[in-house]
Amino acid sequence: xxxxADYAALVQRGLSLDLxxxxxxxxxxxxxxxxxxxxxSYRAADGTDGRNYGNLQGLAELRELFAPLVxxxxxxxxxxxxxxxxxxxxxxxxxxxxxxxxxxxxxxxxPEITFLCPVPGYDRxxxxxxxxxxxxxxxxxxxxxxxxxVVERLVAADPKVKGMWCxxxxxxxxxxxxxxxxxxxxxxxxxxxxxxxxxxxxxxAVHHLTDTPDELTDLLALAAEHGNAxxxxxxxxxxxxxxxxxxxxxFGSSPANxxxxxxxxxxxxxxxxxxxxxxxxxxxxxxAGVAAHMRRHAELIGPKFEMVDKVLxxxxxxxxxxxxxxxxxxxxxxxxxxxEVVARAKAAGIALTPAGATHPYGKDPDDRxxxxxxxxxxxxxxxxxxxGLAICVRLVAEERG
Numbered sequence: 180x181x182x183x184a185d186y187a188a189l190v191q192r193g194l195s196l197d198l199x200x201x202x203x204x205x206x207x208x209x210x211x212x213x214x215x216x217x218x219x220s221y222r223a224a225d226g227t228d229g230r231n232y233g234n235l236q237g238l239a240e241l242r243e244l245f246a247p248l249v250x251x252x253x254x255x256x257x258x259x260x261x262x263x264x265x266x267x268x269x270x271x272x273x274x275x276x277x278x279x280x281x282x283x284x285x286x287x288x289x290p291e292i293t294f295l296c297p298v299p300g301y302d303r304x305x306x307x308x309x310x311x312x313x314x315x316x317x318x319x320x321x322x323x324x325x326x327x328x329v330v331e332r333l334v335a336a337d338p339k340v341k342g343m344w345c346x347x348x349x350x351x352x353x354x355x356x357x358x359x360x361x362x363x364x365x366x367x368x369x370x371x372x373x374x375x376x377x378x379x380x381x382x383x384a385v386h387h388l389t390d391t392p393d394e395l396t397d398l399l400a401l402a403a404e405h406g407n408a409x410x411x412x413x414x415x416x417x418x419x420x421x422x423x424x425x426x427x428x429x430f431g432s433s434p435a436n437x438x439x440x441x442x443x444x445x446x447x448x449x450x451x452x453x454x455x456x457x458x459x460x461x462x463x464x465x466x467a468g469v470a471a472h473m474r475r476h477a478e479l480i481g482p483k484f485e486m487v488d489k490v491l492x493x494x495x496x497x498x499x500x501x502x503x504x505x506x507x508x509x510x511x512x513x514x515x516x517x518x519e520v521v522a523r524a525k526a527a528g529i530a531l532t533p534a535g536a537t538h539p540y541g542k543d544p545d546d547r548x549x550x551x552x553x554x555x556x557x558x559x560x561x562x563x564x565x566x567g568l569a570i571c572v573r574l575v576a577e578e579r580g
Contacts, residue, residue, distance in 0.1 A: 197556070199531060200555070211422050251432075257429065257431070259430060286374075299353055313342075315540065316539075323355070334369070351383075351507065385473050399432070512551055520549065
């Protein structure tokens with residue numbers, strides 16, 4: 180059959196499939212059902228009554244549990260609510276309204292603020308900076324992370340460059356883990372702006388799909404060694420570890436940055452949800468407990484990633500390229516005329532993240548990147564969706580000649 184005939188048959192099936200967001204599946208959420216029966220006590224290890232106000236930084240036992248996993252000393256870690264994205268948003272708001280350590284003035288007083296944005300990247304990062312009128316400059320991703328020749332040149336030359344988005348491990352959506360050399364250069368590079376900050380969103384720190392996980396160099400420690408202790412803001416969460424809507428998030432940085440962050444956070448909160456923090460400590464126990472729990476996640480989603488790779492290999496051959504990540508939540512598919520492929524898929528009942536979402540302002544100048552989120556659908560539905568997507572790629576390729 181021709182691609183046109185295959186596509187006509189696909190439309191006739193009346194599918195309704197969604198690959199738009201990287202959500203845990205219900206079976207993944209079931210792994211954490213015991214959280215709903217915890218904690219067994221409302222008292223923290225130091226006697227803190229978790230039912231009451233206070234302890235803005237978060238319970239010590241939870242910070243100690245996650246400190247080695249997110250590469251931040253426990254004393255420099257802050258525990259937040261269920262969304263690390265909210266902490267990133269608030270960090271920028273704080274920087275706009277209160278000078279970060281080393282800054283001459285508030286960011287809101289700057290004529291222009293620029294952030295570097297490795298692409299393809301995480302659309303919700305770009306949404307935050309676009310909301311606040313921050314100029315976003317794309318930086319190409321390589322197999323080792325962002326193109327550091329470009330990053331170093333821009334950061335050293337322009338004091339308007341105040342920030343940089345990074346998903347350093349199993350990047351969204353490419354799955355790349357930054358190399359040791361890339362991390363070293365980020366830590367050591369000169370910056371024209373003394374208040375330049377790297378927003379280090381280590382969202383997939385423990386989200387491995389293999390028995391030989393990628394290793395990520397500790398940027399926070401390395402930056403301190405190079406005299407740039409205040410350069411790094413670290414973020415992480417349990418959104419894809421336990422319950423996506425009821426997890427905990429983390430902010431980590433230098434002592435000066437943490438004091439600045441807590442001073443500003445104190446103006447909006449009298450303390451976090453410590454009952455939820457207690458249940459996470461009791462449920463996960465220690466880093467080994469987290470690792471065991473994440474292996475159960477991998478058993479559920481690993482076959483989905485393998486199936487996507489198999490179908491794309493069989494159906495597309497050299498019509499496209501795609502990533503085979505060793506962890507994380509996404510696959511990046513590179514095809515000509517991506518926006519047209521996404522539109523064809525939508526018309527056939529297959530919802531994908533809009534083409535261009537992986538770039539600032541929703542504009543992919545090459546119109547090539549499609550982000551695939553394979554985790555939520557059941558395996559049979561996912562297979563239908565990827566088979567249909569492959570038909571759409573072939574159709575557009577055939578029509579475009």
